[in-house]
Amino acid sequence: MESIKKCPEFNPEDCEPGTLQFDSDGCCQICKSRNCVLEKNVTRLRVDDCTSIEDVEVTSCTGHCDTKSMYSMKTKAMIHSCSCCKEENVNHQNVTLKCADNSEIVRDYVHIKSCKCTSTECVDQKTSG
Template sequence: VESQQIIVEVNHCVSAVPVNVTSCVGHCRSSSMYSAAANSMMHQCECCHEATTSMKQVELTCADGSTLQHSYSQVESCRCRTETCSAGATTRAQRRRRR
């Protein structure tokens, strides 16, 4: 679980202070490997997903001076989940590394 501090903005209302927002990032396996038995490339893809979350609230202040409570999900733990690999799909980061 990674975290970062952000200002939350919803419908022109903003949090007075930065809010700690968590996310699941990387650390899951993916591979492409030739299989002689299948005479083709075999792909394994895992994506990082939230396993447990909790609801948090932050007070937002609007331009007219009013306030409202905004609820958001906080990632508590992450896990790797097997996904179907998309043929030929690459991320921008992967394309940049190849150059």
């Protein structure tokens, strides 16, 4: 008897770089998911004609969190469950910027220390027409 395996929905963009592989029977692609991770970039910050004197670590939260819709027999309605990838812990940091006229200014920015999936309200998209 022959069985046909159906692979789960798969999007390589949801994978951590370098973790793409095939499952144990070589049938479906799998990877380590990028669920809501802290991403770091090092860059020079710019505000108008001013640029940071040193490179600054800029952080962001990226990845996917669970979202689902299902019908409830009890309430006879659709139940929506949504969460989004948001900052969990942050702190404010100062950066000194040098301007085109050689003056210096200090600005503060939010530096994300950690991220997590956070429940949010699912908004129904109503189309007019």
